[in-house]
Amino acid sequence: xxxxxxxxxxxxxxxxxxxxxxxxxxxxxxxxxxxxxxxxxxxxxxxxxxxxxxxxxxxxxxxxxxxxxxxxxxxxxxxxxxxxxxxxxxxxxxxxxxxxxxxxxxxxxxxxxxxxxxxxxxxxxxxxxxxxxxxxxxxxxxxxxxxxxxxxxxxxxxxxxxxxxxxxxxxxxxxxxxxxxxxxxxxxxxxxxxxxxxxxxxxxxxxxxxxxxxxxxxxxxxxxxxxxxxxxxxxxxxxxxxxxx
Numbered sequence: 001x002x003x004x005x006x007x008x009x010x011x012x013x014x015x016x017x018x019x020x021x022x023x024x025x026x027x028x029x030x031x032x033x034x035x036x037x038x039x040x041x042x043x044x045x046x047x048x049x050x051x052x053x054x055x056x057x058x059x060x061x062x063x064x065x066x067x068x069x070x071x072x073x074x075x076x077x078x079x080x081x082x083x084x085x086x087x088x089x090x091x092x093x094x095x096x097x098x099x100x101x102x103x104x105x106x107x108x109x110x111x112x113x114x115x116x117x118x119x120x121x122x123x124x125x126x127x128x129x130x131x132x133x134x135x136x137x138x139x140x141x142x143x144x145x146x147x148x149x150x151x152x153x154x155x156x157x158x159x160x161x162x163x164x165x166x167x168x169x170x171x172x173x174x175x176x177x178x179x180x181x182x183x184x185x186x187x188x189x190x191x192x193x194x195x196x197x198x199x200x201x202x203x204x205x206x207x208x209x210x211x212x213x214x215x216x217x218x219x220x221x222x223x224x225x226x227x228x229x230x231x232x233x234x235x236x237x238x239x240x241x242x243x244x245x
Contacts, residue, residue, distance in 0.1 A: 027049050095147060102115065103158070
């Protein structure tokens with residue numbers, strides 16, 4: 001019998017690999033004699049190699065239908081299987097839920113810069129965190145790298161096609177876009193507008209991000225100065241003299 005053809009009615013290794021989902025870490029190597037013990041008594045054993053380099057024996061049907069995607073190096077269902085990858089998985093969980101928070105949770109401190117701007121997470125990642133973890137490891141995630149949606153995409157979608165891992169320095173470079181506002185008919189940068197109005201930096205920037213017109217920001221700042229109301233947790237004293245122009 002030629003190599004690659006099924007023996008004893010077993011699916012060939014070549015056909016098994018064709019059926020394995022693209023996001024799987026496993027590749028079939030060869031069939032093994034005998035069966036896999038509990039809990040799949042009587043199931044034919046097949047040897048697979050994982051992308052992390054570890055060999056593992058699974059029932060081929062569990063791999064081709066996506067129930068088994070790795071040797072256990074990926075976190076699945078909240079269970080920790082491999083100590084070497086637990087730390088990495090915990091890091092990725094923080095990355096994932098931070099991404100979801102700034103896009104969908106209005107109380108998140110970064111929601112104004114993401115959710116309100118229309119930034120979204122693709123359905124595949126949003127509905128299935130495991131698919132994000134799998135992509136992260138396949139795409140080369142390492143501790144210290146940051147997820148970026150601007151380099152490959154339009155900056156409005158987190159997805160496998162639009163995201164990559166880059167250093168913090170690279171990420172800052174892609175985000176380094178000078179935003180201009182128009183105040184009293186003159187185009188200027190946000191720092192120049194803040195200086196012109198005489199308001200606090202946090203006060204001015206927060207309102208610009210909320211798309212408050214500069215003229216209205218000036219009015220609100222004057223009201224704060226007059227009444228001594230709190231602004232960003234600090235009391236503005238009644239005798240504070242803002243250099244307004």
